[in-house]
Amino acid sequence: MEMKIKCPNCGMESYNPNDIENKYCGNCHAFLEDIQIGFLNEFSYLMGQVMGTLSKPEVRKAMIDRKGVTDTQIEKFEAAAKSLINTVCYE
Numbered sequence: 884m885e886m887k888i889k890c891p892n893c894g895m896e897s898y899n900p901n902d903i904e905n906k907y908c909g910n911c912h913a914f915l916e917d918i919q920i921g922f923l924n925e926f927s928y929l930m931g932q933v934m935g936t937l938s939k940p941e942v943r944k945a946m947i948d949r950k951g952v953t954d955t956q957i958e959k960f961e962a963a964a965k966s967l968i969n970t971v972c973y974e
């Protein structure tokens with residue numbers, strides 16, 4: 884079986900042994916690890932935005948009133964999001 888790598892950013896596959904060894908995407912001119920870290924940072928930023936929005940009482944109230952979400956569900960979501968952000972940032 885031939886070795887290949889696939890870039891998570893552009894989806895390009897490479898059979899080039901140098902690319903495989905260095906885990907490099909010639910199309911993005913970036914190392915796959917850096918691309919993944921970029922994704923994680925973006926993800927953690929977005930989760931932070933969501934958390935910030937949720938902490939506003941008017942947003943929380945609107946979710947509960949209009950979407951039928953309960954306070955407990957929001958708290959569970961916040962706890963899950965917090966632990967995800969911590970995982971992304973500190974591991």
Ligand SMILES: [Zn+2]
Nearest residue numbers: 890893908911
């Ligand atoms: Zn790429």
